[in-house]
Amino acid sequence: MHSGMIGKVEKARRYAIERDRFDIMRLEVTVRGNNDSHRVHLEDGKWSCGCDFFEHNSTCAHTMALEIMFDGMLPNGIYDGATSSVA
Numbered sequence: 001m002h003s004g005m006i007g008k009v010e011k012a013r014r015y016a017i018e019r020d021r022f023d024i025m026r027l028e029v030t031v032r033g034n035n036d037s038h039r040v041h042l043e044d045g046k047w048s049c050g051c052d053f054f055e056h057n058s059t060c061a062h063t064m065a066l067e068i069m070f071d072g073m074l075p076n077g078i079y080d081g082a083t084s085s086v087a
């Protein structure tokens with residue numbers, strides 16, 4: 001690896017832990033639940049999930065798991081409060 005690339009890798013490692021540098025605008029994720037896989041989208045600052053629980057509650061374990069994983073990098077207002085105390 002040439003020296004320029006080594007510098008980039010070091011910068012990448014530093015950026016990767018500075019979460020406030022990142023604003024996730026859009027996501028599409030397949031979440032493998034215990035019983036089934038579910039497709040989760042983040043679009044225009046709103047979650048959607050194909051599971052039954054989300055349909056009735058506008059949140060679910062799948063969207064909450066992603067909120068925890070991407071804490072600090074998601075659009076303002078997306079958090080519904082359920083996950084805000086875990087950070």
Ligand SMILES: [Zn+2]
Pocket residue numbers: 038049050051052053054059060061062063
């Ligand atoms: Zn779900």
